[in-house]
Amino acid sequence: MPEETAQITPRPPAHVAIIMDGNGRWAAARRKPRKFGHHKGVEAVRRCVEAAGNLGIRYLTIYSFSTENWSRPEDEIKALFDLMRSFVEKDVNRLLANGVRVKVIGARANLTTDLIRLIEDVEKKTSGNDRLFLNIAFNYGGRDELTRVCRALAQKVKSGALDASDITEDVLAAELDTAGTPDPDIILRTSGEQRLSNFLPWQSAYAEFIVLDVLWPDFEQENLEEALNIYNCRERRQGGLSS
Numbered sequence: 001m002p003e004e005t006a007q008i009t010p011r012p013p014a015h016v017a018i019i020m021d022g023n024g025r026w027a028a029a030r031r032k033p034r035k036f037g038h039h040k041g042v043e044a045v046r047r048c049v050e051a052a053g054n055l056g057i058r059y060l061t062i063y064s065f066s067t068e069n070w071s072r073p074e075d076e077i078k079a080l081f082d083l084m085r086s087f088v089e090k091d092v093n094r095l096l097a098n099g100v101r102v103k104v105i106g107a108r109a110n111l112t113t114d115l116i117r118l119i120e121d122v123e124k125k126t127s128g129n130d131r132l133f134l135n136i137a138f139n140y141g142g143r144d145e146l147t148r149v150c151r152a153l154a155q156k157v158k159s160g161a162l163d164a165s166d167i168t169e170d171v172l173a174a175e176l177d178t179a180g181t182p183d184p185d186i187i188l189r190t191s192g193e194q195r196l197s198n199f200l201p202w203q204s205a206y207a208e209f210i211v212l213d214v215l216w217p218d219f220e221q222e223n224l225e226e227a228l229n230i231y232n233c234r235e236r237r238q239g240g241l242s243s
């Protein structure tokens with residue numbers, strides 16, 4: 001761990017997953033279009049990635065576009081896609097400098113080939129890094145993910161490569177977009193909303209759910225520190241009894 005790494009806790013959680021919410025309300029409060037809020041939200045993403053590295057978090061998963069966000073107006077969807085395209089294209093050097101390895105999770109089937117190429121590019125270029133693993137959930141929905149897993153397992157059973165009775169929790173988890181990533185310790189949602197909105201339903205089974213009132217574009221390192229402090233006061237019994 002680099003010397004300048006600040007430690008908020010003796011043992012920070014390995015994996016923090018964030019539902020970045022409140023961009024639209026942030027913009028509305030300033031009488032600006034919603035896409036201005038999304039634009040500012042990307043700046044908050046950059047601060048958050050840096051803060052996570054500073055605080056010794058190894059895995060950070062951020063929810064940037066859900067399978068349900070397709071129901072938003074076309075111009076807002078376009079703005080969100082443009083921001084994703086520009087992030088994966090233009091932030092590579094910053095990510096490399098911060099030791100960040102990027103992986104994009106979610107469905108690829110209905111993304112354009114140019115965006116898929118840019119995603120594959122950033123994944124490849126950052127593949128040598130291991131200070132912070134950044135999963136970007138884009139075009140992601142937990143139900144969609146589990147449906148794709150079912151399809152993949154069914155194909156394996158059909159082809160004879162797998163016996164149905166050999167399907168265990170580990171076999172299923174190995175087919176998830178997050179395969180190889182530990183389950184999130186924290187699901188953090190900004191903007192005060194208290195729901196999961198189809199984010200990592202399998203993986204979050206025993207995550208600590210933390211809601212902050214801050215709107216995503218205002219998110220700073222101190223907000224992440226606050227979440228870690230709340231986490232430290234929780235007792236994770238995982239179905240067992242208090243120790």
Ligand code: IPE
Nearest residue numbers: 020021022023024025026064
């Ligand atoms: C989160 O902000 C970003 C996305 C869902 C893409 P919102 O756009 O949901 O902002 P609010 O919830 O309307 O304030």
Ligand code: IPE
Nearest residue numbers: 019020021063064065066197
């Ligand atoms: C969840 O936020 C999706 C992302 C943050 C990308 P939403 O704003 O879309 O969720 P709902 O509609 O309030 O549940």
Ligand code: MG
Nearest residue numbers: 021022023024
């Ligand atoms: Mg929202």
